[in-house]
Amino acid sequence: MSETVRRRGLTGYILLIPAIIWLALFFLVPFYSLIATSLFNKGGSDFRGYTMVYEWSNYTDALKNYWPQLVRSLVYGGIATLLCLIIGYVLAYAIAFKAGPFKNLMLVLVIAPFFTSFLVRTLSWKLILADDGWVVNSLQFVHILGPNGHLLYTPFAVVMGLTYNFLPFMVLPLFASIDKIDYRLIEAANDLYANPIIGFWKVTWPLSLPGVISGTLLTFIPAVGDYINDQLLGSTRTRMIGNTIQSLFTQANDYPAAAALSVMLMVLIVAMVLVYVKRAGTEDLL
Amino acid sequence: MSHLAETETASPSDGETPTGGLELRELTKEFGAFTAVDRLDLDVPSGSFFALLGPSGCGKTTTLRMVAGLETPTSGTIRLGGKDITYEKPYRRPVNTVFQNYALFPHLDIFENVAFGPRRRRADGVDAEVHRMLELVELTSQTRKRPAQLSGGQQQRVALARALINKPELLLLDEPLGALDLKLRRQMQIELKRIQTEVGITFIHVTHDQEEAMTMADTIAVMNAGVIEQMGAPDELYENPRTTFVANFLGQSNLIEGTIASQGAEMTTVDMHGITVSVLRGRAHTESGQGWVGIRPEKVLIGDVGEALDAPGNTIPGGVVTDVSFVGVSTQYLVKMPWGQELQVFEQNTGRRRLFRVGDQVELSWRPEYAFLLDHEQDASAGAQLDDE
Amino acid sequence: MRWFRSHLVLLLGILVLVYTFIPIFIVILMSFNKLPSEQSKIYKFNAFTLDNWLHPCADPSMCTALRLSVEIGFLATLGATVLGTLAAFALVRHDFHGRSTTNVLIFLPMAAPEIVMGSSLLALFVASGFAGQLGFWTILIAHIMFCLSFVVVTVRSRLAGLSDTLEQAAADLYANPSQTFWRVTFPLVLPGIAAAAMLSFSLSFDDFIITNLNAGNRTTFPMYVWGVSRKTIPMQINVVGTLMLVISVLIVVSGELRTRARRRALAR
Numbered sequence: 001m002s003e004t005v006r007r008r009g010l011t012g013y014i015l016l017i018p019a020i021i022w023l024a025l026f027f028l029v030p031f032y033s034l035i036a037t038s039l040f041n042k043g044g045s046d047f048r049g050y051t052m053v054y055e056w057s058n059y060t061d062a063l064k065n066y067w068p069q070l071v072r073s074l075v076y077g078g079i080a081t082l083l084c085l086i087i088g089y090v091l092a093y094a095i096a097f098k099a100g101p102f103k104n105l106m107l108v109l110v111i112a113p114f115f116t117s118f119l120v121r122t123l124s125w126k127l128i129l130a131d132d133g134w135v136v137n138s139l140q141f142v143h144i145l146g147p148n149g150h151l152l153y154t155p156f157a158v159v160m161g162l163t164y165n166f167l168p169f170m171v172l173p174l175f176a177s178i179d180k181i182d183y184r185l186i187e188a189a190n191d192l193y194a195n196p197i198i199g200f201w202k203v204t205w206p207l208s209l210p211g212v213i214s215g216t217l218l219t220f221i222p223a224v225g226d227y228i229n230d231q232l233l234g235s236t237r238t239r240m241i242g243n244t245i246q247s248l249f250t251q252a253n254d255y256p257a258a259a260a261l262s263v264m265l266m267v268l269i270v271a272m273v274l275v276y277v278k279r280a281g282t283e284d285l286l
Numbered sequence: 287m288s289h290l291a292e293t294e295t296a297s298p299s300d301g302e303t304p305t306g307g308l309e310l311r312e313l314t315k316e317f318g319a320f321t322a323v324d325r326l327d328l329d330v331p332s333g334s335f336f337a338l339l340g341p342s343g344c345g346k347t348t349t350l351r352m353v354a355g356l357e358t359p360t361s362g363t364i365r366l367g368g369k370d371i372t373y374e375k376p377y378r379r380p381v382n383t384v385f386q387n388y389a390l391f392p393h394l395d396i397f398e399n400v401a402f403g404p405r406r407r408r409a410d411g412v413d414a415e416v417h418r419m420l421e422l423v424e425l426t427s428q429t430r431k432r433p434a435q436l437s438g439g440q441q442q443r444v445a446l447a448r449a450l451i452n453k454p455e456l457l458l459l460d461e462p463l464g465a466l467d468l469k470l471r472r473q474m475q476i477e478l479k480r481i482q483t484e485v486g487i488t489f490i491h492v493t494h495d496q497e498e499a500m501t502m503a504d505t506i507a508v509m510n511a512g513v514i515e516q517m518g519a520p521d522e523l524y525e526n527p528r529t530t531f532v533a534n535f536l537g538q539s540n541l542i543e544g545t546i547a548s549q550g551a552e553m554t555t556v557d558m559h560g561i562t563v564s565v566l567r568g569r570a571h572t573e574s575g576q577g578w579v580g581i582r583p584e585k586v587l588i589g590d591v592g593e594a595l596d597a598p599g600n601t602i603p604g605g606v607v608t609d610v611s612f613v614g615v616s617t618q619y620l621v622k623m624p625w626g627q628e629l630q631v632f633e634q635n636t637g638r639r640r641l642f643r644v645g646d647q648v649e650l651s652w653r654p655e656y657a658f659l660l661d662h663e664q665d666a667s668a669g670a671q672l673d674d675e
Numbered sequence: 676m677r678w679f680r681s682h683l684v685l686l687l688g689i690l691v692l693v694y695t696f697i698p699i700f701i702v703i704l705m706s707f708n709k710l711p712s713e714q715s716k717i718y719k720f721n722a723f724t725l726d727n728w729l730h731p732c733a734d735p736s737m738c739t740a741l742r743l744s745v746e747i748g749f750l751a752t753l754g755a756t757v758l759g760t761l762a763a764f765a766l767v768r769h770d771f772h773g774r775s776t777t778n779v780l781i782f783l784p785m786a787a788p789e790i791v792m793g794s795s796l797l798a799l800f801v802a803s804g805f806a807g808q809l810g811f812w813t814i815l816i817a818h819i820m821f822c823l824s825f826v827v828v829t830v831r832s833r834l835a836g837l838s839d840t841l842e843q844a845a846a847d848l849y850a851n852p853s854q855t856f857w858r859v860t861f862p863l864v865l866p867g868i869a870a871a872a873m874l875s876f877s878l879s880f881d882d883f884i885i886t887n888l889n890a891g892n893r894t895t896f897p898m899y900v901w902g903v904s905r906k907t908i909p910m911q912i913n914v915v916g917t918l919m920l921v922i923s924v925l926i927v928v929s930g931e932l933r934t935r936a937r938r939r940a941l942a943r
Binding site for chain 3: 009024026028029033034037093094095098106108109110116117118119120128130132133164228232241245246250258259262269
């Protein structure tokens with residue numbers, strides 16, 4: 001018998017309680033505080049204190065003022081996720097099936113670049129996409145970009161940054177899923193007259209769906225809330241919701257508005273995830 | 287229902303079950319609504335090589351684990367050498383186990399694996415003992431390797447050494463040869479037997495492989511659905527099975543329906559589809575009414591119609607050969623009898639007799655002393671395995 | 676041409692790998708960069724110099740921030756690893772009510788957007804009256820919180836892969852429960868705990884969004900980079916970036932080499 005028999009009794013609870021308390025206290029309870037804060041009066045501050053007045057207008061005002069940032073975040077996040085999916089799938093497939101003895105090496109190489117600081121490597125993109133850089137010059141040469149065209153401080157740069165930084169979050173779950181596929185299934189498909197494209201669509205893709213779903217979720221959710229890429233590579237016209245929330249907290253000191261935006265972002269993401277997961281039909285992502 | 291452990295041969299010379307052996311009384315294990323082991327009674331004589339044989343799910347591994355202390359019985363007692371160890375923790379029992387997949391500690395080398403038991407008991411002279419054990423199992427050159435670097439056969443020997451070094455009163459082996467290929471398995475069967483004889487410890491070997499049990503064991507207990515069907519020396523069980531399960535599980539049997547006609551002092555006569563056959567009284571395990579006449583295929587003689595066969599007694603005419611399999615050592619025939627049943631006949635290819643072909647008309651016969659009679663209430667297909675190992 | 680087609684996927688894969696490494700090369704390159712002037716804001720390679728490596732703390736506030744990040748990293752790793760390992764043992768080896776709720780609670784912090792987690796923690800601290808005390812402890816609390824889940828998942832997966840037959844074998848060989856744990860279970864889970872600790876440290880060290888909202892007037896390394904990103908960027912940040920990369924790669928490579936060396940030595 002190699003199945004683990006679980007012991008009943010108090011020990012289990014004792015081992016679990018510290019972690020649960022920590023998470024409950026510093027993950028769950030804060031949500032309550034967040035919602036509460038979003039309903040505080042507008043005139044308060046952390047000096048004078050706030051009063052709970054169930055100010056629902058915080059939400060409507062925030063939405064009215066900042067809906068462009070919200071929409072922009074969803075769009076940038078969505079595009080970045082899609083790009084990550086395409087690039088990441090190619091990479092994961094290559095490592096799983098085509099790497100042979102170098103599989104582990106390639107996996108390490110995928111993760112290695114991300115051992116350095118998020119901010120520092122995002123700054124590198126500033127150099128890569130600079131106006132007098134190699135990339136811009138080549139694109140101008142083939143007339144994709146106009147003579148005064150630039151890449152930095154455009155939505156393109158922000159999406160590029162997002163795609164780059166969240167690639168591992170897509171590749172690793174994808175790889176885990178694709179690697180599990182028995183290659184002989186693809187061979188069987190070929191034996192049964194399927195060309196490579198149909199073979200991919202009918203066999204590989206459906207079997208890799210769990211990885212696709214967890215990969216897209218693990219990429220989209222953080223990407224929507226990210227604002228580092230936007231701040232470093234974008235301009236005032238590319239501001240994302242994360243940046244707005246952050247500056248409302250730290251600069252404008254408008255806690256209720258910031259909290260309201262945060263809550264709305266959360267609700268939006270949860271709703272989208274639920275719809276997505278339901279449509280994809282996979283219950284078990286854990 | 288449980289059968290008290292019986293042996294056909296006389297009890298050991300001193301007339302009593304030797305002290306120091308394993309005694310199981312009314313041992314029961316239930317998992318919820320499922321009873322894995324049902325009021326089992328068993329006596330294992332000390333110093334013997336004992337096999338617990340049965341199909342998957344019969345409860346043999348559960349019984350072993352209860353003896354090892356890895357499973358707690360629902361009820362019943364386990365006594366070893368007179369001492370009640372039913373609820374003792376495994377690390378307090380003088381019992382060691384060789385696990386099915388060896389369970390060698392992957393993070394320790396071979397030396398430390400074998401030394402594990404003695405070190406926990408704070409024994410002296412551990413190093414010397416370990417070397418002695420490794421010599422016994424012929425692995426002295428591998429002491430510093432990790433289990434993952436050894437072959438299956440070598441791992442098995444390490445597991446054996448690791449258990450034996452503690453000089454337990456009882457060594458339990460849970461299908462230890464299952465993961466080895468055929469040739470290696472045969473080799474290890476001989477090895478284990480040799481070691482047991484040399485060391486003198488009681489071995490209890492759990493297996494579903496009847497050939498393995500018959501090769502290695504002094505005594506076999508055949509287990510089915512939580513109870514022991516029959517216990518005894520391999521040849522007793524094979525030649526004189528008492529239940530249809532044992533008849534079918536060990537080797538193969540032909541079981542033919544019949545009604546008891548009369549009971550003589552020495553023989554019981556049975557009317558078998560109109561043909562009268564006799565069975566020795568001692569080999570008839572049912573008294574009256576209907577029964578299963580059992581005869582092993584290798585004991586059945588096949589001949590042309592009217593041919594004089596060396597089997598005075600039970601002659602059954604009217605057979606037609608329906609299948610012939612040439613297996614090298616023997617030829618296996620399927621013969622369809624007038625009452626519709628196909629009987630198996632194995633004939634050794636001595637070269638002195640001709641080979642029959644499909645469609646040939648034949649007569650079968652056998653010597654009455656090889657036949658046995660079983661209770662009709664039992665299922666004639668019990669124990670028959672679809673695929674021989 | 677045919678070789679090209681049949682290896683298309685592999686080539687594309689390698690191309691993607693190259694793409695992921697380009698910014699890294701730039702980080703390494705820029706660590707040797709000499710800015711044209713003290714106040715230059717242009718982020719571009721100008722001239723080669725070893726100065727940045729020789730004087731890494733030319734801007735002392737960078738090194739202060741670095742020290743804080745390392746401190747928090749170690750302490751958060753300690754906290755998260757201990758709490759997370761205990762929880763992992765509970766999840767794999769023990770039976771209790773509310774198992775699926777626990778699993779969801781563990782999973783959520785890994786999936787929630789950082790800005791939301793950071794905002795809600797800030798809201799909690801302010802609402803509890805700690806608005807004026809944001810700093811070391813609030814950062815630490817936040818870091819332990821978001822590292823916990825990763826530790827649990829990592830250790831749990833390692834622990835679940837250990838068949839408990841080994842522990843049964845230890846008991847069979849006269850080891851009492853305490854000996855079984857320390858001599859068999861713990862050594863076998865240790866690689867998982869080590870991996871979780873390393874993961875935890877990197878998550879903590881590199882965190883910006885949550886930290887930024889809850890740091891008060893303290894500055895961690897990522898916050899420092901954020902701060903200078905609109906001003907003159909000292910090239911020393913690339914020194915730090917390169918060092919991080921080198922150290923991580925060394926750890927991974929040395930682990931792999933040690934395993935191979937051991938294997939080779941014993942195969943002789």
